[in-house]
Amino acid sequence: MPFATQPRHEEARVVTEERPELLLFCGLCGLLGNIAPLVLMAFATEVAQHDFVSDTVSDLARGPHKWIMDLGFYLNAGGLLALAIAAAHIHLGRMAWSLGIICLSLLALVVVLLGLWDEFHNSAVGPADWTIHTRLTLLLGPLYLAGPLLMAGGIEGVRRSYAVLFVASAVLWIVLATVFKLSPTAYDGIIEKIAIGATLLWTIPLSLFFLGRGWEKSHRLRTAEG
Template structure:
């Protein structure tokens, strides 16, 4: 395991890992519950955005805000650890910007209900989000490999799947784009879950190092 000279704070890392894990679970549960509660929702044909508009929008909105919190927690922990140079800094910036994008998507109800009033930015935020995830997976992979090779492999695999899959989403017919979009969401959740487990492992190792020093 390779980290900077400073001793990592296990409490901060564990807290960030738990927040990231709970936020990711919120996204998953919000999607499942919303798909069940929202009338006539077809999870294969209808996208997640359709759940975030209308009478039951609060379910998906809370899920999105929870996921934004998980991304912020990852950014804070990543800044604390700083496992790589400029590439890692770019990854931290991506995490922060991704959290902002998710909040904007949840706060602006201009999807699902065919809203076209004022400036409609949803599609542009989605494009930006797609780019940020790709950059995140690629730039943080090398630093994660310094902790354990498996974390870097997971990040590179997520990058490959995302770079191939994200453009395909915009080309799919609406009869299937809902299921495909959820598949892309799973990729991001796998990465966050892996990052969270990495934080827990670093916190545990830091605790062992302190015990040996004593």
């Protein structure tokens, strides 16, 4: 039977039913995907004997120990994709929330490409310092700015404090990302890491929201079945 001819109650059930196991899984993946790269970053800094203040994340992803930071890229991308899936499943807004989901999905794609393209970091099209890797990093700026701003309105209806964190994440990110681009190489690494930390004000609360929502729905289902 075509979807258009299904009874109205069946159509509503398909659209509105939330699956707690999906929310729990995506929330956990989102949380791990944003915390694990930080641990790997610290580990790579120690193993490769990089300077935490002057060396950037891209510096950590090159050389004989690059697999450590590359793994961080892939885990982060998986976490971002999981958040996009959960956000689509539990849609909290209209067009703005949908655009936020697209931002999360594009971020996952860009982060994967950053991990893969470090293998070819010296491949440039044009000036020697204008590599494909560098061009990919420029996409992070607007995506990490737009994503939390677009989703702030939807999350505000559930938890106002999260909306404040989303906006703070966007503002801090764009300010710090701009400072990073303008700062000397002697300490641009630490500024980049602080900017990355600002993005967690969006992704970690979003992960916790999905985890909490999944746990609540799971508890309700167990109570109803009991």
